[in-house]
Amino acid sequence: MKDSVIEIKEVDKRFITKKANLLAIHSVNLDVKRNEFVAIVGPSGCGKSTLLNLIAGLDPPTRGEICYEGKPVNGINTDVGYITQNDTILPWRTVEENVGIALEIRKTPKEVMERKVNSYIEMAGLQGFEKFYPSQLSGGMRKRVGLIRTLIYDPGAILMDEPFGALDAQLKLVMQNELLKIFDETRKTILFVTHDLGEAISLADRVAVFSGRPGTIKKMREIPIPRPRDIFKIRFSKVFGELYEELWDSLKEEVSKGESL
Amino acid sequence: MALDLWKENGTIDPLQQKLKKKFFLRRIRINVYRLLFGVSCLFLWEWASGRWIKALYISSPTAVLKRFAEWYTTGFFFPHLSATLTEMALGFVIGGTLAIFVGFVFGVKKLWADILDPFLIAIWSVPGIILGPLFILYFGIGLTPKIILVATTVFFLIFFNTLTGIREVNQEMVDSIRLMGASRAFIFWKVMIPSASTWIFAGLKNALPFAMIGAVVGEMFSSTKGIGWLIERASGVLDTAGVFAGLLNLLILGLLLNEGVVQLETHVLRWKTKTLEVGL
Numbered sequence: 001m002k003d004s005v006i007e008i009k010e011v012d013k014r015f016i017t018k019k020a021n022l023l024a025i026h027s028v029n030l031d032v033k034r035n036e037f038v039a040i041v042g043p044s045g046c047g048k049s050t051l052l053n054l055i056a057g058l059d060p061p062t063r064g065e066i067c068y069e070g071k072p073v074n075g076i077n078t079d080v081g082y083i084t085q086n087d088t089i090l091p092w093r094t095v096e097e098n099v100g101i102a103l104e105i106r107k108t109p110k111e112v113m114e115r116k117v118n119s120y121i122e123m124a125g126l127q128g129f130e131k132f133y134p135s136q137l138s139g140g141m142r143k144r145v146g147l148i149r150t151l152i153y154d155p156g157a158i159l160m161d162e163p164f165g166a167l168d169a170q171l172k173l174v175m176q177n178e179l180l181k182i183f184d185e186t187r188k189t190i191l192f193v194t195h196d197l198g199e200a201i202s203l204a205d206r207v208a209v210f211s212g213r214p215g216t217i218k219k220m221r222e223i224p225i226p227r228p229r230d231i232f233k234i235r236f237s238k239v240f241g242e243l244y245e246e247l248w249d250s251l252k253e254e255v256s257k258g259e260s261l
Numbered sequence: 262m263a264l265d266l267w268k269e270n271g272t273i274d275p276l277q278q279k280l281k282k283k284f285f286l287r288r289i290r291i292n293v294y295r296l297l298f299g300v301s302c303l304f305l306w307e308w309a310s311g312r313w314i315k316a317l318y319i320s321s322p323t324a325v326l327k328r329f330a331e332w333y334t335t336g337f338f339f340p341h342l343s344a345t346l347t348e349m350a351l352g353f354v355i356g357g358t359l360a361i362f363v364g365f366v367f368g369v370k371k372l373w374a375d376i377l378d379p380f381l382i383a384i385w386s387v388p389g390i391i392l393g394p395l396f397i398l399y400f401g402i403g404l405t406p407k408i409i410l411v412a413t414t415v416f417f418l419i420f421f422n423t424l425t426g427i428r429e430v431n432q433e434m435v436d437s438i439r440l441m442g443a444s445r446a447f448i449f450w451k452v453m454i455p456s457a458s459t460w461i462f463a464g465l466k467n468a469l470p471f472a473m474i475g476a477v478v479g480e481m482f483s484s485t486k487g488i489g490w491l492i493e494r495a496s497g498v499l500d501t502a503g504v505f506a507g508l509l510n511l512l513i514l515g516l517l518l519n520e521g522v523v524q525l526e527t528h529v530l531r532w533k534t535k536t537l538e539v540g541l
Contacts, residue, residue, distance in 0.1 A: 058436055078442040088437040092455040092532040101451075102441040133532040153441065 004067075005157050005189045006032040006055055011064035012214075013050050024050045026214035027064070032157070035187040039200035040217075041247070042210025043255045048193040049085075051215070052159045055191070056082050069156065081155035085162040089134050089145050096121065096130040098145050102153035120148040124178075140171045144178075151182065157189040164199070176202060177231040184228045197251060201243050202231055209247060212254045219250045320501040328506040342510070344487040348404055348476040352411020357468065359412070360419035361461060365453075368427025385421070389414040390475065393482045407479035407487070414475040415468035422464030426457030459533070462526045469518050473511060488514075 008030040015022045025047035032038050040048050053059045054066055057077035066073045068080070089098045100117040108116075121130060124144040134142055143163065150158060164172045176199060183190065183203075194200050200207045201223055209219040223243060225234055234240050303322045310321035332338035367374035392413060396406035430453055438452055480489025488507050495503025 056436075056440055058440075076439055078440060080440065082437060082440050084433055084437065086433055088431070088434045090434065090438075090452065090455070092458075092530075094532075101438070105438075105441050105443045105447060135533065 003034055004031045005034050005036075005069060006030070006191060007065075007067040007070075008051070008055070009065045009067070011051075011054065011061045011066060013047065013054060013059070014062040023214040026216045028216055030208060030217060032189060032191050034189055036206065037183055037190045037192065037204045038206050038208065039192045039194060039204035040208045040210055041194055041197050041200040041251065042215060043212050043251075044195055046210045046212050046254070047215030048195075048210055049161050052082065052161050052191070052193055055159060056080055079156045081150035081153070081158040083146055083150050083158065083160045083163045085165045087134070087142050087146065089142060089149065091134045094131050094133055095126060095137070095145055098134070099149045099152060101149060106153065116152055120152045123182075124148045140167060140175065143167065143175060147175075147179070147182075151186070151188075157191065160190065160192045162194050163192075165194070165196075172199070173231055179203065180227075180229055180231055197244060197247055198235065201225075201240060201247070202229065202234055207243075207247060209250050210254070218254070219247070221247060317499060317501060320505050324502040325505040325509060328502045329509055332506060338491075338510070341486050341488055341491050344404065344484075345473075345476050345480065345489065346514075348407040348411055348479065348487070349472045351404075352408040352475060353415055353468070353472045355408065356412030356415040356472075357419050357465065360416045360464075361423050364420045364423025364461075365427060365457075368424050368453075368457075374424070381417075381420075385417045389417070390478050393479050396479070397483050402483045402485065407476050407484070410479040411472050411475035414471045418468040418471060419461070419464040422460045422467075423457060426460030427453060429460065430456045459530060462522070462530060466519070466522050466526070469522060470515060473515055473518075477511065 008028050011028045012026055013024045015024055028051060030038070040051070042048050050059070054061050055068070055073065055077065057073045057075050060074075068077055090101070093101065096117050099120055100113050103113045103116060118130075121127060124147070126141060126144060126148075129137065129141065134145070137145070147163070164175045167175060180203060182188075192200070192203060197207075204223055207221050207223055208217045209221075210216070211218040221243065225237070225239060306319070307322050310316050310319055310324075316324070367377070389410070393406070393410050396409050400406040400409065434456070435448055435452055438448060443451075476487070477489035477492070480487035481493045484490045488510055492504050492507035495501075495507060
């Protein structure tokens with residue numbers, strides 16, 4: 001039995017504003033084990049991102065408890081890396097300055113930092129673009145910068161909120177493939193949020209289906225596809241099709257529920 | 262710049278060269294027409310002076326240029342230029358620094374900003390220039406009242422821009438850096454300030470002409486030197502050429518200062534790529 005990195009126990013999150021009182025997520029229970037890749041899939045607006053914000057400590061839960069490495073999360077959780085859907089790389093920094101920012105914060109010696117930055121830039125295939133500003137890069141390149149600036153400081157766990165949501169279909173596959181490669185090599189603990197069921201199945205060890213508002217985990221499924229996986233092939237395998245069908249059955253009610261809102 | 266850098270293997274794209282050439286030719290054409298327009302205006306002025314309108318009212322380009330040259334060759338002008346420049350520079354630096362500082366504080370301390378908001382708006386809507394006579398009453402007719410007048414005129418323009426800049430900082434960006442374990446100081450210096458710099462520069466650029474207005478109008482109220490005093494004195498003795506020569510100096514000064522800020526801006530904000538603004 002592997003130990004848990006992230007434990008979510010009976011968590012509710014309610015947002016109260018002047019106009020609305022919204023129960024965003026309701027009684028969520030989830031354990032993410034060490035070196036495990038868990039994907040959460042659900043319709044848009046079901047509170048998936050809210051859950052990640054709670055784990056990152058950007059927001060406290062209304063009820064229940066979130067533990068990270070056995071300790072309750074209280075305030076900003078600097079042990080996790082968080083990759084959001086929107087670009088949050090700094091536009092006034094060059095690629096290498098963006099990639100090295102976490103090391104700069106940690107006051108890593110310059111030579112070590114340079115070496116690390118270069119090796120990660122190489123890994124992401126961004127050689128030659130070290131001195132470029134984000135505005136001079138394509139969307140896919142910016143995503144890769146966002147990815148490696150988090151990987152470089154080796155956070156205990158990585159939260160990803162639809163990181164490839166804004167990319168076109170082909171680029172998305174390429175990025176997923178790179179993420180799979182990185183995961184196979186480094187075996188990070190990853191919690192990945194998406195609304196794309198195919199993406200969830202291709203990448204994860206376990207997939208959690210989230211219900212529509214208030215969001216809660218409706219179904220949890222192991223994905224018994226062996227690693228290393230080839231993103232371009234597994235989609236046509238039998239087991240992928242069966243899993244897709246099974247999970248889609250449970251997801252589609254939620255999607256149509258969301259439509260009628 | 263984006264186009265320059267787009268080709269990933271570093272070769273030169275013929276299409277790109279064509280675009281560059283087109284852009285270059287367009288610049289030349291614009292400049293030629295500008296020159297033509299300016300020169301014809303001057304000719305018209307010269308011709309009209311003394312024929313259509315009395316030279317006493319509008320002087321003439323040659324008379325203005327002669328006066329202008331006199332001022333510089335005799336050295337008569339330099340004490341006045343230096344007085345105006347000193348007032349502008351000190352006022353701009355004092356007012357600007359204060360504005361950026363207060364802008365940041367209010368940007369971070371939302372409660373303070375909310376409490377003082379109506380007062381700030383009220384003071385802002387009063388043209389600061391009106392305070393000129395008061396400052397002269399308080400501080401005499403030396404440089405000090407003009408410096409303070411310049412500082413108050415530029416303060417609000419820069420302050421409101423800084424405040425907006427801080428409020429526009431992308432919270433998601435700040436959170437992502439905080440999650441990496443950044444200190445508050447790091448967030449402030451490496452995220453908030455660069456992020457607000459676009460707004461701050463826009464404020465500085467807008468405030469520059471007002472710094473000149475503040476200094477010159479202050480001198481016109483009451484003083485013993487400065488470009489404003491020169492213009493005021495010239496108009497008092499019906500010396501139109503002197504008035505225009507003073508204006509010409511202000512014009513050149515304004516252009517030079519603006520160019521300086523633009524240069525500084527393109528350097529500091531070099532991460533904002535500008536694409537060539539012309540189609541193929």
